[in-house]
Amino acid sequence: MFPSINSIKKPNKSFNLLHLETQEQYFLSLKVALIPSARSDEIRGKLHLCSRSLVFEPKSSQLPLMKMKYSNGLFMKVIKNFEPKSLGLLLSIRWGPQLMQEDIDQLDLASILNQQKGEQKSNELLDKLYNRNRKNTIQLSCNCFFIKVDKLFIVNRNPISPYITETCDDNILFTISKSNSKQILIRFLKLYQGINQAEDEFTFINQTIQQTLNDSLVEHKQNVGSEGHKIEFVHKVKLIKPEGSIFGLFSIQREEILQFIPLINSPSGKTLQFMFTDIKYFLKYRYMFKNNGIEFWMYNKKRSYLFVFDDQTTQESVFKYFQKKASKHCLSALTKEKIAEEWTNGNMSNFDYLMALNTLANRSFNDLSAYPVFPWVIAEYNEKDFNVNSPTFFRDLSKPMGALNKHRLQKYKAFYKDQLKDKKQDPKPYLYPTHYSSPGTVVYYMIRKIPEFVIKLQNGVFGPTDRIFRGIDSTWFTTLNLHADSKELIPEFYGLDSDFLVNCDKLELGITQDGEVIDDAVIPPWADNAPDFLAKMRIALESPYVQANLPLWIDLIFGNKASGNEAIQNDNLFYPYTYAENVNWDKCKTDIERQALEIQVTEFGQVPLQLFQSAHPQRKLKIQGNLKQSEDEKRELKQQNQNLQNKIQKLTQQIQESQDNDQVLQLQAQLGALQWENEKLKFNLETFKQEMLTNKEVIQTFNSQFDQEEFDKNGFDFLNDDSLLDSSKKPIS
Template sequence: MSFLENDTASKERFNLLLLDPGEIYFEDYSVFYYPSGLPEHEAIKSSFLTGNRGTFENMFQVSCFFVPKESQYPILKFPLRYVTEVDEWSGGLFSKIDHKDKMIKVACKQTVAMKEKNILSPYVFIKFPLRYVTEVDEWSGGLFSKIDHKDKMIKVACKQTVAMKEKNILSPYVFIKEPSEHIFSLNYVVVDDCLPQICQLHRASTLPHTEQNAMINAIVLSRRSRVKFNTSWLEDLYENIVLETQGDRITPLVTNPGRIMLTNKILYFQPFNNIESIPVIKIRLKDINRLIKRRFLLRQIGIEIFCKDGSPCTHLYLSLSSPELRNDLFFKMKEQSDLDLELPGQEDMTLRWQSGNISNYEYLMYLNSLADRSFSDLTQYPVMPWIISDYSSSHLDLNDSSVFRDLSKPIGALNEERIEKTRERYREMPEPKFLYGSHYSTPGYVLFYLARIAPEYVLCLQNGKFDQPDRMFNSLLDTWQNCLEGAADFKELIPEFYSPDHPDFLYNKGVTNFGIRQDGKPIGDVDLPPWACSPEDFKQSLRMALESDYVSSHLHHWIDLIFGYKQRGEEAEKADNVFYYMTYEGAVDLDSISDPNERARMEIQIMEFGQTPKQLFKTQHPQKFQQPCPQSIVQCTQEPKERNSPTPENSDDMLSTDTDEDQTHSTTTVFDMQELNNLELFHQYTLHKDSVTDLCLARDGRNIFSVSQDSFLKMYSLEEQRQLRSVNVSSMALSSCQLLPDNLTIVVGSWDNNVYFYSIEFGRILETLIAHDDAVSDVFWINKILFTSSWDSTVKMWSFTPPSPSNPFVPAQFVGQLDHESGVNCQCIDSNCQILVTGSKEGQIVIWDIRSMYQLTEHNLHSSKVNAVTLSHDNKRILSSGEDCYLKVLDIETGTEIFVKDLQDQIMCFMWCGDLLLTGSNSGELQVWDMDRGQVVVKKSLHLDAITCIDIGNNTIVTGGQDKVISLWKL
């Protein structure tokens, strides 16, 4: 239970949960308390001879508290609005005590103290060894007449007192609605040290609400301005102070103000009061592994800090007074050299979830965090879906789809009869309209589920009362039925139902008095469905249901409702998913509300009604893949120059137009991860005088063909390790090349706008195709169609069949043209020749239907030139890299960017190797990516400059670079 584990203050007998919401703790004083309604000698006896000795009086914004040291006595709360008098007491408390014939004097040279606090060490009871006693006699010196109680006594008269935690048992508060007087004697201070501020707060409580808030705010501001950070708490003399400001520590239902100090080594939080278990919270920057901006009360003012396991402080949630101050603290922390944040992996979590590398539970928790949901904020507690709809059967069959809830509908729309009545009311409602009068996640709903382990939070939220016993969380079946049929119950679940933690929240350990149900039974454990034999078994079944195939294939619908495009607007109306307008981010600007009453009303409503998560997706969320690819073995299949197209996983998927003879020319290389990591440089050579722009490895692995900005086509023999051909194809740079399946013809694109067909067999150019009005950027042949892209903003398609002994060379024939808004820099075609993907010089990715020559979609993925594009094996995702140093993955069906990685370095080229992706970087590094996890698994430094092209075949990886070098790597 995350917030209970981190909130150590709630474990103390007196804590901030006893305060009213929004109340601020000031300070405390050591006192003796003299109960009201007792004769004077009984009051003294009660104070000095019982547990009411040695107590504290705690001063707050709208209440005063008396906390006895002994736990058998209740904590007393005096709400200032019910206080009729607060003044100095000078009634001569001790003057009337008759002590005649009551007093004994013992004079002793040595005493022994024993069992102090009943601990076998120094003691409370005083022993007087008679051998050391010098006098024992009656005392008549008037013991109390010499006690100076002037300026030490305070009287509080109150019309209503609240008693809490008697015998330290958590039970509903007792409201004593009768006049009473309470007298306190101060131990270490005088009346003038505390009475003026109590009277000041008392006066504020008698004012109208607006004036009361203004006066209290002035008092709080004055007190805070006088408090400075105690620099003696700095741990290191060499720490440099980076920032100091005021802020609040946020824990569930509690806001505790203090001062924040950031140095180059440590973040400090010093509360304005002494209620925390330690006077200053210290977090070493080197212990922090996550730093997240948060929305608090619909304002971007929060920052949540998570630390590594084993750190002295593992978590801290702070809020500041404005977004500017929050951002200043956030960025100044990130600037410190000691801060070493773990890569959050947020940009690739959707991809990892789709591929099955993280569970549904982990992905939902990630989305909750991304949407500003936190265990430290009950108004934005993580929300999870009801999954199972059957809580009455004796057996739960997760292969039966009927046992699952419909994840495409919100809870309020699962019951057709109820939602129809709700729609009728919605149609007749004036603006702003809403379907549901309550939210699916509120502090009350969270504590409804957690009442058994967080009863004190329930009392805090519900003004010292528990709910009616029969309305508590007693049964899973009853709760589910009420969510389906109740007129105002639309709550979802919380992470505790699916987390691997022990299911304590389903047990009643009997330490709290929740009351008696109508059937005469006390509140016990939660009644489970018949198919669960224990709370542990129940949670295990729910976890299995959450990870089941049915839920995995439908979970994206629920994500659309809670975090996605069905959360707001027209799509939300269509999905019956409209809540009160104040629950949405951006609906209310609290900073613009000048009326204190209106602002307070808004804040209370925001806190109590619930908050919709931040909207994360504006388009349909992609579906999870049901059959993730195996990762242990990967196949690298060299097809006819499909450098930007994923390789089919077996030979049956090869081009339908290839002949059987052509099929036998393909070779397959099997790499496992270890082999890729152990690649060794086999050979390097330099033939070109300028950057290598593209290369092809012959299918038999004997020759390498390469083109360069030096305008030459080169043919290099790996067997003889020498150059066989050097052809000056054009007067300008050559951009690309592809070796056709006959191994006899190579197609070359040039900056002179032309495409050249070169015969390897005859050593001459067979045809010069005047293809474009600007440089040809890429050529690609598949299924007898040649695709040529150009900086003239077009892609052209040409019908071309490679020559053979039986079929002489036939020039390419124009088929069609695809127009773009800017120059086309790269292209990719799927293996079925149905989809064309192009990347432009201005950062656009365009998807085309090849058969109809119709543009399907366009996406502005990059801020500058797209260097390379490729498709995944299933043709559902597009990978792209750009000059902006981003690597991105786009889900084609939904148009969602499911992976975004800022690499700080450009990726210049792609090549699929089975399930792995090989990339060449601008720094000359060859990287192997496991794209199911979105991680680099192997790195090899090959070139002194950018790697511009890659090819694979015959247990060999070949790369060319801007350093004019061609490198060969073998197993």
């Protein structure tokens, strides 16, 4: 089933882009060994050169990463042909600024140490971090990096935790492995020198990236040509991933081999290669309000690949090439009108339809700045009753989140009127200071599953405890009442994977002001556990109330009330730069202006591509001929329900008695599946009860599409239904 709502994978424990700051780039790595002290064994690993820091990654994932920022007075010297006998002297000297300016190779270390008698130091911090008694000694002379820095940022990987900041007075020594090529070492040193001498970091980084891409472009063409292969085309490109963007080359060869060759910001350096026949679908993509991307879905991959080209001309050229090769697989032939018709006629679930609209509106799981958005539909998280038959149980879908609290809305409107009085108001007047979907919103909800994302966005910490996702009710309360909060939900709240609600890694998320330890997300009283909560959220999403009112929410997000005068009249106006029409990249005259605009667009939300110009049609209610069930059928359902209850009780007892962790995990998975089945039966029983009381035909509000096994077999896959590919209508591009 596409799209997968488990697209953001839990990152592995090796060094990756999440260990960098926002806007920081990774360049290349050297194999090195850290010498913590004269009496400690060497710690082998890699030294990663990044645009704002050096990061040491030990080979063992049990040991922490060590991040050294240039802004913290980092000073690095290369020592050539370092003699092992001088190790103790080098690490014991107190290196002041004046001494660091000297050529260390030419210094008489013994004499300097003798002059500092009584002031000798030891590497206490490094010894504490990497405490290993020396087993092997350095036998041969080697080249080294000698580093002094005021602060170290310690990145624990097992378990994951916020960075630990340590004041550093240690002498840091790395021996450089002879397995590094001379070319790599020279490039490492040149880049390090260039970064630290550049007057403008942003300009230098951009120039370095472009120079690397241009040189590699020429080299790639020469290499492929010399091997006897013909290139259809090769372009500079960015691969967009949730953790960051990777710069590289996008190449198609005559043999219909598609390659992405990573060059900048790819710690793994792994080349992606596919045959043309691996491609399932592709669609144009608007990235950062620029029409320059294409998203590809593969048959053998769960996640899509989002590539962004230099400009729209290149995008069009590449897109037309793929259109000629496989027109059937081109999603531009999939019209929003046909999708809307399928939903209106009752042939698509609400969940599938919302996923389809998000995809067509250029919302991708690869792009945190334009992540798929789903609505809050339930408004009651305190009561024990899960009553989808009561309208008061639901949120008003005709209003944006910011307008649900009328008292707060009045303050927003007063603020808006004050802006209108200022004739020179720049930017344009707006109601809400924050958007309903942004990278911060996504990682807020996903902190338990992908804490590294939060640590990156929060510059090394989880953030204040009052800003951590504690539970459903507290989040609903703050979203309704806080001035700068109007966030909607993400698709995961209506999926089957509850990992993002459970603190599986036992993260230390903090303690509230009331002394409460933040652990698993607190779920409402009407749900028994996290899987049960998601099951009921999905039931609510497909309920008659939401069926009838969902078009009103679609109008606000994807339709005629998303922008312009309709947005103003419906209290749906956000900060100007969240709208594509207000973002003009050509007006950026300097790199600093462009960087500021990039930060605004990527971090503070984007209004989706508008799909509908008029009010969305209502769903046609599918009335079944005779839904009145016999007493025998009702008794049969009750018996099934009782059998499930017995199985659930038995499994619960087995879990409590079992001492085997693996067995407990298996039993818990079985228990979750049974609870899901039980919820469906309870819902159907309630439906039959109402039918027999009213003796009327009613709408079937729940069916087997919520069973994952049946869903995979028979569920509506809007990307696999050829009847939707209507070439007679104008394509979406």
